[in-house]
Amino acid sequence: MEPSDAQTLAGARETRPTWPAPLPASDDTRPLYDRIQDVIALYPERKSAVVPALRLAQDEYGWLSEQAFDAVADATGFTPAFCKSVASFYDMFRLTPTGRYEICVCTNVSCALVGAAGTMRAFERELGIHPGETSEDGLFTLKTVECYGGCGWGPVVSVNERYHEPLPAEQVPELVARLRADAEPDA
Amino acid sequence: MATVETDTVTLSINDREVTVPKGMSLVEAAAEAGIEVPVFCYEPRLGAAVGACRMCLVEIEGIPKLQTACTTPVTDGMVVHSHSDRAREGQDAVLEFLLINHPLDCPICDKGGECPLQDLTFRYGPGSTRMTLPKRTHTKPVPISPLIKLDRERCILCYRCTRFSEDVSGDLQLVTEHRGANSIITTFEGRPYDGEFSGNVTELCPVGALTSISYRFRGRPWEIQNIPTVCGECPIGCNTYATIREGQVARVLSRNNPAVDDGWLCDRGRYTFPSLESEQRITTPLIRGGRGLEPVDGSTALDHIADRLRAAVERFGPGSVAIIASGDQTSEEAHLWARIQEQALGGGPIVCGPEGGAGWGELAAHSATIADLDDADLIVVAGATDLVHRAPILELRIRRAVDRGARVVTIGAGATRLDTLHAAEHVSAAPGTTHAALLAASQGVALKGLSDRSVILWNGRMSAPVATVLAHVAHASGCRVLPTPLAANELGCQAAGLGTHTPAEALEAVEQGRVKAVVLLGADPVGGWPGGDRWRGLMERAFFALQVSPFQTGSSGWATTIVPSPMPLEKEGTMTNIEGRVQRLRAAVPPPPGVLDGIVLAAELGRRLGLDMPDQPPAVFADMAGSRAAFAGLTWAGIGERGVRPEPASGSGQAPPAPHVAEGEPEGTIVVGYRQLMSGPTVEGAPALHFQRRSGIEISHDDAQQIGVATGDRVEVSFAGASLTGAALVQRRLRRGVVRLATAVPYVGPGELRAAPEETADA
Numbered sequence A: 001m002e003p004s005d006a007q008t009l010a011g012a013r014e015t016r017p018t019w020p021a022p023l024p025a026s027d028d029t030r031p032l033y034d035r036i037q038d039v040i041a042l043y044p045e046r047k048s049a050v051v052p053a054l055r056l057a058q059d060e061y062g063w064l065s066e067q068a069f070d071a072v073a074d075a076t077g078f079t080p081a082f083c084k085s086v087a088s089f090y091d092m093f094r095l096t097p098t099g100r101y102e103i104c105v106c107t108n109v110s111c112a113l114v115g116a117a118g119t120m121r122a123f124e125r126e127l128g129i130h131p132g133e134t135s136e137d138g139l140f141t142l143k144t145v146e147c148y149g150g151c152g153w154g155p156v157v158s159v160n161e162r163y164h165e166p167l168p169a170e171q172v173p174e175l176v177a178r179l180r181a182d183a184e185p186d187a
Numbered sequence B: 001m002a003t004v005e006t007d008t009v010t011l012s013i014n015d016r017e018v019t020v021p022k023g024m025s026l027v028e029a030a031a032e033a034g035i036e037v038p039v040f041c042y043e044p045r046l047g048a049a050v051g052a053c054r055m056c057l058v059e060i061e062g063i064p065k066l067q068t069a070c071t072t073p074v075t076d077g078m079v080v081h082s083h084s085d086r087a088r089e090g091q092d093a094v095l096e097f098l099l100i101n102h103p104l105d106c107p108i109c110d111k112g113g114e115c116p117l118q119d120l121t122f123r124y125g126p127g128s129t130r131m132t133l134p135k136r137t138h139t140k141p142v143p144i145s146p147l148i149k150l151d152r153e154r155c156i157l158c159y160r161c162t163r164f165s166e167d168v169s170g171d172l173q174l175v176t177e178h179r180g181a182n183s184i185i186t187t188f189e190g191r192p193y194d195g196e197f198s199g200n201v202t203e204l205c206p207v208g209a210l211t212s213i214s215y216r217f218r219g220r221p222w223e224i225q226n227i228p229t230v231c232g233e234c235p236i237g238c239n240t241y242a243t244i245r246e247g248q249v250a251r252v253l254s255r256n257n258p259a260v261d262d263g264w265l266c267d268r269g270r271y272t273f274p275s276l277e278s279e280q281r282i283t284t285p286l287i288r289g290g291r292g293l294e295p296v297d298g299s300t301a302l303d304h305i306a307d308r309l310r311a312a313v314e315r316f317g318p319g320s321v322a323i324i325a326s327g328d329q330t331s332e333e334a335h336l337w338a339r340i341q342e343q344a345l346g347g348g349p350i351v352c353g354p355e356g357g358a359g360w361g362e363l364a365a366h367s368a369t370i371a372d373l374d375d376a377d378l379i380v381v382a383g384a385t386d387l388v389h390r391a392p393i394l395e396l397r398i399r400r401a402v403d404r405g406a407r408v409v410t411i412g413a414g415a416t417r418l419d420t421l422h423a424a425e426h427v428s429a430a431p432g433t434t435h436a437a438l439l440a441a442s443q444g445v446a447l448k449g450l451s452d453r454s455v456i457l458w459n460g461r462m463s464a465p466v467a468t469v470l471a472h473v474a475h476a477s478g479c480r481v482l483p484t485p486l487a488a489n490e491l492g493c494q495a496a497g498l499g500t501h502t503p504a505e506a507l508e509a510v511e512q513g514r515v516k517a518v519v520l521l522g523a524d525p526v527g528g529w530p531g532g533d534r535w536r537g538l539m540e541r542a543f544f545a546l547q548v549s550p551f552q553t554g555s556s557g558w559a560t561t562i563v564p565s566p567m568p569l570e571k572e573g574t575m576t577n578i579e580g581r582v583q584r585l586r587a588a589v590p591p592p593p594g595v596l597d598g599i600v601l602a603a604e605l606g607r608r609l610g611l612d613m614p615d616q617p618p619a620v621f622a623d624m625a626g627s628r629a630a631f632a633g634l635t636w637a638g639i640g641e642r643g644v645r646p647e648p649a650s651g652s653g654q655a656p657p658a659p660h661v662a663e664g665e666p667e668g669t670i671v672v673g674y675r676q677l678m679s680g681p682t683v684e685g686a687p688a689l690h691f692q693r694r695s696g697i698e699i700s701h702d703d704a705q706q707i708g709v710a711t712g713d714r715v716e717v718s719f720a721g722a723s724l725t726g727a728a729l730v731q732r733r734l735r736r737g738v739v740r741l742a743t744a745v746p747y748v749g750p751g752e753l754r755a756a757p758e759e760t761a762d763a
Ligand code: SF4
Pocket: B154, B155, B156, B157, B158, B159, B160, B161, B162, B185, B204, B205, B206, B207, B209, B210
């Protein structure tokens, strides 16, 4: 289903694909420590490298485990405590293991005004889980997030860091079905 | 920095006109005008204000919204109201918010009665709450280390504690996790807050959220007495209050002396007081008889000691008694013992501490104060280990100086905490040749800019060659030097005459047969000094071996007479700290029954040996000031709450002799064994501190690769005829060839490192 003008505050944006392609995997196979050193070299302040280093670690480990924080701390020269303090501030970092699909629903004001609550309810119904939970088959994790900066095209939802905007409640079953189907081969 | 304020501004606060220096914050300006603005997060010792708690809201004419006074700098003509209806409304609202989730469990809270939140709730806030919903709850209290518990329900998220951990101590272990209303103060994954300065957060916390476990439920503020004294655990001599309840020390708090400690304490100073009650303490005099050491009463012991010392001098001649002191004695005790040696025993050798005190005299004319670090443009820290082990609090001052723009150059083996400071430059030096590297650096580019605004901190053993280099560099550049003594009152003991020989000279006298009897004052040469075997030889053969010490030590087994002595919290007297400041120690509690006061002990002994000695601290001080040049002109009353630092004797102004240092670098592995901060009998007697001990054998990255080990693998180090196995700690920044570990006996010298074979014990 194509998003229609009526469903968005700012009008449809043809430039956005309805089903964005998944993020390409990095082909850098060097150890995490070395890749983090490259990132550190980009900034005048070592502290600035902590967020990008955490992203690399999250890609490496799937989520930010105790081990991941120790690795980032070792590579950046900060303490694991500091790294986790930074990571826990941001919704985009995963502090617990997540399902194969991490679905984040923006529930901030603009999205709330155009039906984010309905979208969220639709996901809860389809997946049988509440925000913060992971489905038993390990496929889905549902989360709420703060403003995604896509306020003109709410309700904004991301699936594994790719935006689906807007995603009204009616489209949720189709999306979920599609994700299930994609996952089928290895299920 | 002595900034000359060229500019002032005039403003009005609550219709009172004040003129203050430009750049001052409104909170400070109000204080100048005698007006209280309520604050929680504002604490100038933590660096720039952050405006986290919003308690300090004030009304400023011309600005529509209320402003936080702690983050607002004064401007000329500003008209401020801190007590207007609007300001009060803002302050009341903030307080009401802060209390929404606060448990209000003041009756059972350790902070009650000395709690800023309680005090401000008394003066501000609506006096009731409109909150009808249940309060947020947390698991509580949670230990964040064996020393500190955290009650998250009481926390008002002012971020004082995390700012301390990040900006002051730099250990970055106590942090905030999550965001906004979900924020919590925490350590990483339940790991303990393992930093030498952690206890300061219990004093910074303006509520009862962070409390010392040792003080929980021990007393109410109106049942206690705070005795102002000085910490006797290291040569900084941080000013403290000992809190007394029912005749016992219940806690130790800081007593801000900006010239010395800036109101911070290290955990050794704060948490070793339980050692007062340690089982290792000796509480009665003991004389070795047919059936081993047997308890006797004080005067029997004194008679016996006087008799034996007299006999030694009669049999073996004057000078046949050696005094080996630890350097932890008060200057008054030191003075009396030195008089006994000089006037009754014929002037035998006196050693003060395992490092022996050579060279200090040469440096007096160049000595820096602790506060000089604040104004320094360049701070050089020379030594092979972390500064925290010898002069803990100075690390915080150096960090602050660096934040304010000072350059810091470290010279040593690398991988110390100061090396990792953002601005630090590092000169690598093989342990044992640090002074040579310092000399070379001062003549090259590394220390370009060394001037009369620079300070060199010598973080290691003082010796004649080191002193020559320091004096030379100081004379050539005008910089000041701050060497770190090992024992708390090493400088005071020396100034009081207790310290005439180096350990090597004393051992020589022993081995030439000139010394036949020995008095150990607090020292444990057999168990904790280099050359332990030789010291044991002396004790074994001695005609008379007296140990005066608060604790049983490795030397006790060879003593023929043992007399217990009090600990610093039980003493009246003075100590001279690293910068030469003479400070007052006050007895917070009496020594345990059976333990004679240190001054009384020496005075009584002196009298038995025919000397006329005072036995009251002020009189001893006067006696000392009358006869020892370093104390000339000082009076007991003049020391006051903050201590006095007599101007050091100015030097001759002549160039000191040019130093000759050996060229070249040592080959092979060098082992650095250092006495760590969390060691010694007082730490032994405070088990809660043991988790902070550093274990592990630090090795460099290159060496680790060469012998094929990683962090955690077992390695074996051999040095000084013994070998030791432990877990490797691979340090990326440690100099190649250096192996560093905490040891009971300090050691710097050659050794060997290899991977330890797999454990096969049970095979
Ligand atoms: S624990 Fe205390 S110091 Fe730390 S944020 Fe909470 S109230 Fe402030």
